[in-house]
Amino acid sequence: MILNEGIPVIIEWHKMVLGSSFFIPALDTMPLIKEILIESRKHHIRLRYKETLENNLIGIRFWRI
Numbered sequence: 228m229i230l231n232e233g234i235p236v237i238i239e240w241h242k243m244v245l246g247s248s249f250f251i252p253a254l255d256t257m258p259l260i261k262e263i264l265i266e267s268r269k270h271h272i273r274l275r276y277k278e279t280l281e282n283n284l285i286g287i288r289f290w291r292i
Contacts, residue, residue: 229262238263240270243291250279252286260287 229236231253238249253259256278267274267289276289 229259229266231259238266240267240272243272245291248288248290250281250286250288252284254285256285256287263287263289 229238231251232255236251251259251263260276263276264274273292274289275292276287279286279288281288
């Protein structure tokens with residue numbers, strides 16, 4: 228389980244197909260990016276990410292590549 232500023236984030240890695248993405252709202256993005264990338268490597272999944280603003284929320288969008 229990944230914690231985003233104290234809030235648990237559950238990612239269903241087994242459901243991620245190439246090109247799929249997810250968005251996690253966050254203000255302090257660097258610790259979250261590092262944690263997500265470490266966890267994705269454990270599942271042999273490569274991700275690309277971009278800090279973005281979606282629906283007036285600052286956060287990070289991750290894509291499986």
